[in-house]
Amino acid sequence: MTYDVDVIRRDFPILERNVHGKPLVYLDNAATTQKPRSVIDRLVHYYEHENANIHRGLHTLAEEATAAYEASRLKVGEFINAEHPGQEIIFTRNTTESINLVANAWGRKNLKPGDEIVFSAMEHHSNLIPWQLIALATGARLRFIELDESGHLRRDDALAKIGERTKIVAITQMSNVLGTINPVKELAQLAHRAGAVVLVDGAQSVPHMPVDVRDIDCDFLAFSAHKMLGPTGVGVLYGKRDLLEVMDPFLGGGEMIKRVTFESSTYADLPHKFEAGTPNIADVIAFAPAIDYLQALGMDAVREHERDLTQYAIDALERVEGVTVYGPKDATERGGAVTFNYGDLHPHDLSQVLDAEGVAIRAGHHCAQPLMRELGVVATARASFYVYNRTDEVDALIDALGAADRIFGNASTARAAAR
């Protein structure tokens, strides 16, 4: 049921380039993914043939641009199985802005001193700082669900922390550091039973596995186009219609109003109430072919491909002496962000040596400093995979670790023994 990776690689022009004279091995997909030709062409087509502002002009270009923008909205909504795609999908700049929107527009209205916001110890700063800010503004209290040693959420702690004071549970579906896939459907049930709402950070899950908002029964879902073959500058906030309708706007300005006087205004209907000003028209439109591309592959096949590749990578890394892999080791329980350290070599040094070999990985705290502290490290290296990666690229990573060992003498026995 999987697809032919060699065939689809031809759709990604950037994969043909060399870096430092070596073929590019792009393993930084959790940060952002590469774009297929269809997405790049759609952007160019828009600017060459359709460029106009939307929702206001009555001329042909404006009507065509508006139709294409709204068609993207419907496609995104259908992709995650929203019940009312035309109203429940809000375009933002990224996952970060989507979460800030909820923290502000929902949080300010619904949180008061004594209320609790529950998240987990593996959240990205994007799903942490907005809640810290809103807790400061409202007097609400922050609580986080702890992890067990294998990098899963502790179920007993979730049961203990989600209770009658909980007003919102904001949780990532897939960790960008540990790869862990969290049981968001079960957490949503727990939260709803306690009378709380649920926000799922889908930045790492929506690109990599089938995600169905009605099946999960989440109230909000946030994700970014750029992590799923689409352009940068486009985020999505899904919200249940009933909730969005009673929320106040996040940003005020043009296009989000019905009637304005000097003293007050009434707001536009959904989703425009939350899309103030000229949006990122071209990139929203070019997001549609990215979704077409993923749908043509099939999200089950995307998941299957990455699961196999992730297992191959974890097994290969663990065979290299001196490597520590963090998070679950069984790829059926996790996604394809594989975080590791190599002896006492600083991940930044490692990343630089790997780059000289053409291998692009991420090094640092991955916007998850509290989690780094839990792991007892200041930084890690991370290889992360997507639809176009192959096992020979994992082999290249392992070989490049050998190069790092030769330069730094880090783990003298570390060899590309993985194959």
Ligand SMILES: Cc1ncc(COP(=O)(O)O)c(C=O)c1O
């Ligand atoms: C789990 C998670 N949440 C949120 C984000 C933030 O995404 P963006 O930078 O597109 O807002 C990321 C980005 O890496 C992420 O991995």
